[in-house]
Amino acid sequence: MLLYILKRLVAVTPVAFGVSIVCFLLVHLAPGDPLSAILPADATQQTIDDMRAAYGFDKPLPVQYLIWLWHVLHGDLGVSIATGRPVLGEVSRAVVNSLILASVATALGFTFGVLFGFVAGYRRNSLADRVASALSVFGVSVPHYWLGMVMVIVFSATLGWLPPTGAGPDGSGNWRPDFDHLRYLILPAVTMSVIPTGIIARTVRALVADILAQDFVEALRAKGMDELGVFKHVVRNAAPTALAIMGLQLGYLLGGSILIETVFAWPGTGFLLNAAIFQRDLPLLQGSILVLAMFFVLLNLVVDVMQTALDPRIERA
Amino acid sequence: MSVPVTAASVALDGGVVTAPEALPESGAFVASRGFWGHVVHRLVRDPVAVAAGAVILIVIVIACLSPWITPMDPYKGSMLRRLKPVADATYWLGSDELGRDMISRLMLGSRLSLFIGVTPVVIAFVIGSAIGILAGYVGGWTNTILMRTIDVFFAFPSVLLAIALSGALGAGIFNSIVSLTCVFVPQIARVAESVTTGIRKRDYIDAAKLSGASPLTIMRVQVLGNVLGPIFVYSTSLISVSMILASGLSFLGLGVRPPEPEWGLMLNTLRTAIYVNPVVAALPGLCIFIVSISFNIFSDGLRNAMEIRQ
Amino acid sequence: MSVIPDTPDPFIRDRGGPAQPLLSVSGLFKHFPVRKSGGKKQVVRAVDGVDFEVLKGETLGIVGESGCGKSTTAKLLMGLIERDTGTLLYDGQPVGERSMPWRAYRRQVQMVFQDSYASLNPRMTVEQSIAFGPKVNGVPGRQAVERARALLARVGLEPKRFAGRYPHEISGGQRQRVNIARSLALEPRLVLLDEAVSALDKSVEAQVLNLLLDLKQEFGLTYIFISHDLNVVRFISDRVMVMYLGRVSEIGPSDAVLAAPMHPYTRALLASMPSLDPNNRTQAALLAGDPPNPIDPPSGCRFHPRCSLAEPVCSQIEPPLETIAPLHRVACLARQPGSGHSAAPAGALAA
Numbered sequence: 001m002l003l004y005i006l007k008r009l010v011a012v013t014p015v016a017f018g019v020s021i022v023c024f025l026l027v028h029l030a031p032g033d034p035l036s037a038i039l040p041a042d043a044t045q046q047t048i049d050d051m052r053a054a055y056g057f058d059k060p061l062p063v064q065y066l067i068w069l070w071h072v073l074h075g076d077l078g079v080s081i082a083t084g085r086p087v088l089g090e091v092s093r094a095v096v097n098s099l100i101l102a103s104v105a106t107a108l109g110f111t112f113g114v115l116f117g118f119v120a121g122y123r124r125n126s127l128a129d130r131v132a133s134a135l136s137v138f139g140v141s142v143p144h145y146w147l148g149m150v151m152v153i154v155f156s157a158t159l160g161w162l163p164p165t166g167a168g169p170d171g172s173g174n175w176r177p178d179f180d181h182l183r184y185l186i187l188p189a190v191t192m193s194v195i196p197t198g199i200i201a202r203t204v205r206a207l208v209a210d211i212l213a214q215d216f217v218e219a220l221r222a223k224g225m226d227e228l229g230v231f232k233h234v235v236r237n238a239a240p241t242a243l244a245i246m247g248l249q250l251g252y253l254l255g256g257s258i259l260i261e262t263v264f265a266w267p268g269t270g271f272l273l274n275a276a277i278f279q280r281d282l283p284l285l286q287g288s289i290l291v292l293a294m295f296f297v298l299l300n301l302v303v304d305v306m307q308t309a310l311d312p313r314i315e316r317a
Numbered sequence: 318m319s320v321p322v323t324a325a326s327v328a329l330d331g332g333v334v335t336a337p338e339a340l341p342e343s344g345a346f347v348a349s350r351g352f353w354g355h356v357v358h359r360l361v362r363d364p365v366a367v368a369a370g371a372v373i374l375i376v377i378v379i380a381c382l383s384p385w386i387t388p389m390d391p392y393k394g395s396m397l398r399r400l401k402p403v404a405d406a407t408y409w410l411g412s413d414e415l416g417r418d419m420i421s422r423l424m425l426g427s428r429l430s431l432f433i434g435v436t437p438v439v440i441a442f443v444i445g446s447a448i449g450i451l452a453g454y455v456g457g458w459t460n461t462i463l464m465r466t467i468d469v470f471f472a473f474p475s476v477l478l479a480i481a482l483s484g485a486l487g488a489g490i491f492n493s494i495v496s497l498t499c500v501f502v503p504q505i506a507r508v509a510e511s512v513t514t515g516i517r518k519r520d521y522i523d524a525a526k527l528s529g530a531s532p533l534t535i536m537r538v539q540v541l542g543n544v545l546g547p548i549f550v551y552s553t554s555l556i557s558v559s560m561i562l563a564s565g566l567s568f569l570g571l572g573v574r575p576p577e578p579e580w581g582l583m584l585n586t587l588r589t590a591i592y593v594n595p596v597v598a599a600l601p602g603l604c605i606f607i608v609s610i611s612f613n614i615f616s617d618g619l620r621n622a623m624e625i626r627q
Numbered sequence: 628m629s630v631i632p633d634t635p636d637p638f639i640r641d642r643g644g645p646a647q648p649l650l651s652v653s654g655l656f657k658h659f660p661v662r663k664s665g666g667k668k669q670v671v672r673a674v675d676g677v678d679f680e681v682l683k684g685e686t687l688g689i690v691g692e693s694g695c696g697k698s699t700t701a702k703l704l705m706g707l708i709e710r711d712t713g714t715l716l717y718d719g720q721p722v723g724e725r726s727m728p729w730r731a732y733r734r735q736v737q738m739v740f741q742d743s744y745a746s747l748n749p750r751m752t753v754e755q756s757i758a759f760g761p762k763v764n765g766v767p768g769r770q771a772v773e774r775a776r777a778l779l780a781r782v783g784l785e786p787k788r789f790a791g792r793y794p795h796e797i798s799g800g801q802r803q804r805v806n807i808a809r810s811l812a813l814e815p816r817l818v819l820l821d822e823a824v825s826a827l828d829k830s831v832e833a834q835v836l837n838l839l840l841d842l843k844q845e846f847g848l849t850y851i852f853i854s855h856d857l858n859v860v861r862f863i864s865d866r867v868m869v870m871y872l873g874r875v876s877e878i879g880p881s882d883a884v885l886a887a888p889m890h891p892y893t894r895a896l897l898a899s900m901p902s903l904d905p906n907n908r909t910q911a912a913l914l915a916g917d918p919p920n921p922i923d924p925p926s927g928c929r930f931h932p933r934c935s936l937a938e939p940v941c942s943q944i945e946p947p948l949e950t951i952a953p954l955h956r957v958a959c960l961a962r963q964p965g966s967g968h969s970a971a972p973a974g975a976l977a978a
Contacts, residue, residue, distance in 0.1 A: 018469030026485040137617075141610035143561045145568055146584060146602025153595040255474030259565050263588075274569065277484035289473075289481045297472045352750050352793070520746035521756075523707050524806075527738055528760030528813060529730050538759065542750040 005305055012301050019297060020072065023290040024065050027282045077287035082279045087287035090272060095291060098261070098268030102253040104189040109196025110246045116197070117204025117242075124209055132201050139198020148191040148263035155187060162187050165265035188264040192257065196249040203245050207238040240311035247303035251296040352546070359622040366618020369611040376608055380427040387421035391578055403596050411597040413583065414590050419597055423604055426578035430605065433490060433572060433579070434560035437497035442552040445502045449509020450544060454517055454536060464510060470503035479562050483571045493572040497562055501555055508551045512544045550623055553616040557609045564605045580605045643719045648680035649817055649849050650704070650736075655713035657699055661922065671921050673699040675873035677713075678948065681817065686843070686850040688864030688881060690857060690896065694921060696873040697853045701821045704851070705738050734764065737810035741822035743802035747794040753779070753805045754790035760812045771812075778808040781845075782838060800831035804838065811846065819851045824859060836863055857900050861885050866954075869893045872921055872929040875948055879955030889957040892930045928960065940967040 059067070071078070077087035120132035156164035163184050211217065211234050220230050258270030265271065269288055276284035360366055379386075388409070395416035403411045403419075410419040452463040470478065482496035516522065517540070525535045564581025566572040573579035575586065583601040590598045655677040658670035674696045681687050689697050702708045704715065706722075706729050717735070720727035740746040747756050757775035762768060776786035782804040794802055803823060810818050820839070824832045836859065843850060854860050860867060861881060868878040869890065877890040888894045919925055925932050931941035941960055944967070948958040960966040 014465065015468055015472050018466070019472045022469060022473075023481075026481055029482070029485045137610060137613055141557055141561075141606065141613045143564060143581075143602055143605045143609065145565055146599070146605060149584065149588065149591065149602060150599055153591050153599060157592050157595055252474045252476075256476030258476065258480050259568065262569060273480060273484065277480070277569075277571070282485070285481070285484055289477065292477055293473050296474055296477075300472075520740040520742055521748045523705075524738070524740065524746050524809065525748075525759065526707065527705055527733050528763055528809075529733055530759070530763040534763055539748055543748065 001309065004308060008301055008304060012297060016294065016297055019293045020069060020290065021065065023286055023293065024068055026289065027286050028061070072290070077290070078283035080276075080281055080284045082275070082281040082284065087284050090284060091269065091288050091291045094267065094269045094272040094288070095295070097266065098254055098257055098270065101185065101188055101192065101261070101266055101268060102250055102257060104185060105192035105253055106196055106246060106250045108189060108193035109249060110200055110242075112193070113197045113200025114204050114242060116201040118208055120201065120205040121208025121212065129205070132205060136198035136202040136205075139194045139196075139201075142194060144191060144195060145259040145263050147194060148188065148260050151187050151191050152263070165263075166267075188260055188266050191264075192253055192260050196246070196253065199249060200242065200245055204238060204242055207241055208234055211237045240307045243310065244303050244307040247299060247306070251299040255292050255296055356619070356622045360618055363618045363622065366615055366622075369614035369618065372607065372611040373615060376427055376431065376611075379424050380431050383424045383428055387418075387424050389418035389421045391417060391421040391425045392576055393417065401597075402594055403600075410600060411594060413597065414586060419600060422578040422583060423580070423600065426580050426583060426601065427604070427608075429490070429573050429577060429579040430560065430564055430581070430608070433493055433497075433563040433567070434608075435556055436494050437563070438501055438552055438555050438559045440494070440498045441501035441505050441555075442548070444498070445505025445552075446509045446545065446548050448502070449506040449511075449548070450513045450536075450540070452506070453510040453513025453544075454532075454540060456514070456517070460510070460514075464507070467503045467506050467510075470499075471507075475500045475504075475558070476562065476565075479566065480569070480571070483566050488571045488574060490573055493563060493566045496566070497559055500562070501552075501559065504555065505548060505552055509544065509548045512547045513540065516540055516543050546623060550616065550620045553612065553619060557613040557616070560605060560609045560612065645683055647683070647719055648716075649683045649718055650681040650851075651714075651716040652680070652704070653678045653714050653716075655700070655703060655715075656711040657703055657708065658711055669922050672873050672924060673921060674703060674710075675924075677870075677873070677875055679868055679875060679878055681849060681851060682866075684847065684849055685865040686852055686863055688860035688867045689851065689853045689870060690855065690860050690867060691870035692896075693855065694872075695870040696921075697855075697870055698821055699873075700870070701738065701819055701851070701853055704819060705736065706733070734813050735815050736817040736819065737813060737815040738819040738821060739803070739806050739810050739823040741825055743799050743806055743826065744794055746806055747802060749794055752791050752793060753784075753797070754786075756794075756805065757809045757812050760809065764813065774812060775808070778811055779805070781811075781842070782808045783834075784808075798831075800827055800835060803827060803835055807835075807838070807842070811842065814846075815848070817849045817851065819853070821853045822855070823852075825854060825856065832859070839863065857885065857897060869896070872919065872924050874929060875956075875958065876930065877955075877957045877959075878948070879952070879957075883952065883955050889951060889955065889962050890930075890959045891934050891936050891961070895933075895935075928958075936961045936968075936970060938968055 075088060077091065079085065080087050080090055083090065116128075116132040116135060120126075120129040123129055152164045155162045164187070166184055217230060217233065220233060254269070257266075257268060258273050260266070261268045261270030262274050269292060273285065273288050275281070276288060360370075395412075397416065398407070398412055399414055399416040401407070401412040401416075403409075405411055407418075410423065413419055413422065448463055448467075452460040473481070479496050479500045482499055483493055486492035486496060522535060522539055525539045530538070563572060564579065564584070567579050567581035568585045570582075570585065573582050575582065580601040584598075584605075587598040587601065655674055657674040658672050661669050661671055677696070677700060679687070689700065691697050699708070703710045703713075715722040717727055717732055722732045723729055747753070751759070754772060754775045757778055758768075758771040761771040761774055766774065776790055779786045779789055784801060784804055789797065789801070789805075794805075797805070803826075806823075823839075824835050827835060839850070840863065842848060850863070852860065852863055864881045866879060867881040867884040869876050869884065869892065871892050877884055877888065877893050879889075884893060885897065888897060919929070919932060925942065927940075927942040927944055928934070928937075928946050931937040934941065936959075938960075944960060946958045946960045946963065946966070948956050949963050950956045951962050957963075960968040961970040962972070964972050
């Protein structure tokens with residue numbers, strides 16, 4: 001098992017390098033000088049050249065990349081142009097908030113997705129099955145930012161039950177696990193959970209239907225096992241894949257939360273990205289994306305290893 | 318012994334592959350629909366897919382004709398008639414925050430929304446298929462290098478990648494299309510690669526090699542026809558996501574710029590109106606949703622219809 | 628007689644006269660690299676030193692269990708996979724060199740695959756599939772289609788009914804007839820049939836076998852017929868070659884090999900064959916277990932772990948393929964004089 005983890009680590013290294021290159025090049029994709037946002041409009045050529053040298057922009061690209069990578073590997077993601085604070089700190093704070101939101105949404109999505117998936121898989125072509133598959137099509141087709149707006153319209157603007165935006169009553173940027181903060185979490189989390197619900201329901205339905213159609217289930221029933229016993233077998237066989245999908249969904253939600261976080265003004269990475277883009281705060285943009293992408297790569301790795309550990313059918317060689 | 322030249326065989330004279338549709342209906346053959354004939358035949362028997370296709374068609378027609386058929390000027394606002402509700406006597410679907418007619422703007426908005434949603438998938442279909450088919454057909458090191466590069470892009474969740482590229486490039490329709498194309502090229506390339514690798518191992522490719530055909534001829538005649546179908550179906554399934562993402566970029570202010578009407582952008586500017594006139598505020602999103610789910614359902618129907626015996 | 632008149636043959640059909648083998652294979656090797664856990668590089672010895680000849684106008688049957696290298700040999704003969712070493716002489720000309728490039732060779736040697744469905748492009752009508760070969764070889768479109776139709780008629784498929792059909796619209800036997808027609812479209816002299824009838828129903832199989840015999844006669848073809856079914860091989864072959872783990876264990880006239888087998892493996896194969904004669908029931912299985920792993924074949928004679936005649940010497944010496952009767956060659960120490968095996972005949976050539 002340890003050998004397997006090591007192998008996966010080795011395999012993932014080039015991808016991680018590729019990701020860092022893409023993130024590095026993002027800044028250079030941007031039109032104009034990356035310094036234009038902080039240079040005064042009347043800066044002399046001398047000032048511009050000095051600044052370029054100070055930021056290392058006068059060196060050839062590969063050298064700049066290596067210097068940047070060296071800093072990144074030492075935990076230095078640069079300094080935000082807008083706030084003047086280290087990017088790492090800004091991103092870490094935001095990541096915690098995003099992670100809370102994404103985790104709750106994933107948990108909700110997993111619960112409902114598994115529920116619908118099992119019912120649909122056990123009773124194929126029944127009404128429940130049709131409702132579940134309609135729900136999964138809805139989940140992947142609905143623009144979630146619009147769904148968020150509808151949620152706000154219904155539950156905040158019209159019914160007045162829940163707060164429309166923010167993470168807490170004091171307007172603070174940090175979520176805390178108390179009742180007041182929980183109310184703020186409900187709308188964005190439910191909105192966000194629609195996508196994983198649909199995807200997990202679809203996957204679990206297929207898995208369950210597939211397992212139930214296999215010969216070994218027939219054999220279990222033939223030897224007199226009751227339905228509860230059969231159900232346990234189905235769960236054990238479906239679990240590795242379902243959990244893997246759940247893990248990946250967490251990654252997608254974390255990386256794709258920007259639209260929902262914008263709708264609900266949730267102080268997470270999405271919100272941070274939004275700010276970075278509109279203030280043309282390129283170091284912040286670069287840093288946030290690097291952190292999110294690396295998190296996703298790592299999550300993939302963990303999911304992969306866990307799935308292998310759970311599923312004896314996958315060979316570890 | 319010589320075979321008499323029939324009308325049908327003359328008609329078949331020409332390219333190596335005669336499109337199945339081009340088979341003469343002269344009665345010389347037992348009626349044979351050909352592959353796409355079967356697909357269409359099965360697709361029209363799927364009422365849900367047909368309905369979704371009809372919705373898409375209607376939206377496309379509206380998009381094409383919108384400059385001439387909008388009931389009012391979609392750009393002309395009125396400070397006195399802002400945010401009228403739905404079913405207003407003048408404004409059938411109400412008016413927006415600047416007093417412009419919603420239905421006219423929604424109709425004209427379908428143009429840009431469809432354009433920025435569909436174009437990236439079309440471009441990505443061309444580029445991604447080319448990369449994937451090349452990697453799959455040539456194999457070896459070419460495959461390894463191309464596919465490992467593609468893997469890097471899979472390390473980004475697609476929403477993040479779209480926003481990162483768009484954010485770095487700056488706002489604008491062109492940049493938003495470029496970013497979304499970059500999101501979909503790797504996905505299509507990966508599917509194209511696996512389909513092509515599968516086809517390449519088929520015996521009929523070996524048989525074609527044995528007949529002395531050049532790799533290019535084999536690619537053109539034997540491979541393309543069999544790989545483009547599955548890649549096409551996969552690509553249609555991406556249109557739904559692309560519509561949502563493209564409008565999402567506009568929603569964030571990264572795509573279409575005011576005053577052009579586009580559903581995502583309209584949704585954004587109407588956010589301030591959710592307390593005054595929530596129904597009107599939600600309308601553009603409803604349009605995105607309807608088109609997106611129609612593409613999804615239609616794509617599913619197409620995939621089912623193509624699952625003829627392989 | 629050529630099916631299609633007015634088609635000038637660009638090749639001299641026969642060079643060396645009837646006595647020269649149509650195809651001579653010598654020293655053919657193909658090892659596939661595999662990576663086992665632990666990172667050690669190993670090879671599958673799929674074809675491990677094979678020599679044989681195909682005589683003009685004969686049908687050479689190749690038999691053996693699955694994994695013995697029959698299909699790899701077929702693909703090597705067609706150049707579909709590259710050989711590690713070995714020479715192919717086609718009518719005396721070394722294949723793959725300037726005097727006989729692969730392209731020219733393949734116009735004269737064609738192949739029919741086992742899977743009738745996978746070997747036809749699902750998006751082409753049967754007529755298009757058959758006409759493809761002639762077209763890429765410069766036959767004008769109309770003539771190619773005419774040739775395809777004539778061939779369809781010749782393999783028993785009425786062109787009017789079948790020419791425009793797609794592979795999934797016809798039966799397995801009909802598809803295999805189409806594949807045979809396609810293999811003949813370039814007017815080859817040698818046709819390699821790789822398990823070509825194995826997937827068919829017994830009744831259809833018999834029809835297709837008869838068709839193959841007719842076509843052979845009519846077009847003066849030579850066949851290499853690969854199969855695991857000894858009954859079919861006995862029916863169609865003039866000579867039989869038995870393969871075991873990538874090597875030839877016995878080759879000779881089919882009457883001799885199948886009626887009086889010399890190699891214990893051939894005997895075991897014959898004994899395991901189902902018999903229709905109630906008085907001649909199958910004995911207890913002589914062939915137990917699966918063939919050993921071709922990654923790590925047994926030392927000496929590869930068959931010795933499963934052989935009833937095995938002696939210590941068999942695990943030490945790899946038996947060469949030696950002639951022990953006219954045209955009959957066997958790789959077994961028990962049949963070779965002076966081999967050290969106790970059952971070996973004394974004196975030279977004591978067949």
